[in-house]
Amino acid sequence: MDRDAAAPVRTHRPARGAAALVAVLAVLLALVPAGTARAGGVVPSVPTAPTVPVASTLAGDATDDLSWGLLPADDDHGTDRPNFSYAVRPGDTISDTVVVTNHSAQRLELRTYAADAFTTTSGQLDLLPAGEGSTDLGAWITLGSGTVTVDPGQSLDVPFTIAVPADALPGDHSAGVITSLVQQASASTVALDRRLALRVHARVEGALAPAVEVSEVEVVHHDVVNPFGTSSATVRYTLTNTGNARVVPAESVVVTGPFGWAATTAGDGELPELLPGSALEREVVVTGVRPLGRADATVDVAATAVGIGGGATASDDGAGQAWAVPWAALALLGLVLLAALRGPALLAALRRRAARAASGGGRAAGSATSAAVPKSSAAGSAPEAGAAAQDPAPLTAAQLEEALERARAEGRAQALAERGGGEPEG
Template structure:
């Protein structure tokens, strides 16, 4: 029996507004609770966990308790689940098409009416198709009550349910990949001060088993100099097969080293059929990026331009002086030659 980390969906399912014409009625608080039935699969279970071979079928139930003073009529259905942006299980709303758990679970009745202060048991069947792909799936068995909210002008679908974790038997091949890794550095106007380095990467569950992970990131300058470890981050939430999770890590006070190299090592954690977590081989990724103190480069460039024009001006002045000296020499030579011609002419007379 699998014992996954997420408990009853009562903590996961939020109120989901469904746009519809409103009626003049108040939205009452939720007055019912749900729990798993006690049977051969266990008692006081926090979720439904099954391992079923393709073509297999099992039978289970959900128990609904009405704590209100009036009868309550609830819809009962199953739907597929996926990992949301906040790392929780998100279920499809009623009417959205399911292809896994939500399609394989059929409730005995699509609705149930529970008298005040009473409980009702709703049986359901889990029938895995013969051609189902081995691996892990997640979803939920949901009870829902649609009530009008006159103030908001919508109907509110209040849902409580219990998570279903299903492993289809066959070859289980967990795999995790580090993709789209990048590192960026941002410094301030002070060219000698440090800046924040941001490392971003995506973890992609490329296998067929649900998987979580514990990442660790290291950053260094050229040739491994000035290496530092990134602050520890929380464990990556459990990802279903095919899902991805984008992780961002910020390292403050990183010196402008002109070039940075980031490396991330990730330890994948796989939950096996017995409910225990076991690591598999680490995966890693690397990325490089510039850490250039642009203010310093601008200063250096301005100094270089100033030095260039200074030397150029000195060169121009030097060339001008040399040209003047050459002109003076030429003039003196011409004058001397003219004087010699005059003397030679006078002697001939």
């Protein structure tokens, strides 16, 4: 598997010491679409930390019609090469040539130098800024006088050499051959540095030992409102190339419940090429997760070495956990249990209330009926008195006198009856 045919690197850096450059470039970024392709097959890189983010003012932007391209020369090292790649030994010296072509109508005065390459945390190949010294392959490369002048529409061969140190470590070393155009922004003290580069890879003879490390695995579970639905989880981790070979990793992320229940798999498969010593920060969203109380994530990465003599593999894995409490399902279950435990008591209370309401209505109807019955005899005076007792209206003096007289008469009659019943028969 050979990744050397990948497109060369295009980077853009501010000149050293330009304090106000970032503010100006932020405005330019809104005007110039990042990723515009140019002649020579070069593409822009995505600059991220630790480089200064400058994604605008590419070589060849339509704002000033400046454009140039880079290609490896056809020589003993090969023809129609997309970039530079060598198999070397400690102490070797390699000579090669980069062809610079001016596609614009103006003469270009370009700086030429080399810089170490690295993979950004987002997976893009980038080069060290102009002001930062290289310590690896970028320090082994020398490009002529350091400046070239290319007339409009012309091409120029720029030779360079690679002096491999005698104590160079085995494995892959990466850099870029860079051409740079520094311009002063109009009516400003800000200098603009436009860079165009080609990748350079050198594999030093010796044991090739690809290795990767999965670390800092973190799981974040996302709750779901539907008590019967599935949720999702975000798995974050860091993948570091700890070996000495360029590798292309492939990832697999699995999220399960307790005891491995309800496993769900996700991942992007093959990831961007990762240079030795570089690290990727990955974030994978896994859907279809069953919230069973806990979400266990397992990250498996298998990496394959690429480039000259590639094919060796390496792998590593990591794990992380998070609570995955099914709050919606628990709330529904609580309501069901509450209904089961309190339901009978609630029904009985409702029945008692209904019975009391019905009984109260019957008593009211009976009182109305008693009040409608007329007085007919002395024997019926007791119900009448009962009815009168229920009547809250006060008695008049005449009514009271009449009631007392009636009571005296009834008492005398009762006494006479008792005496008459006690005398012997004559």
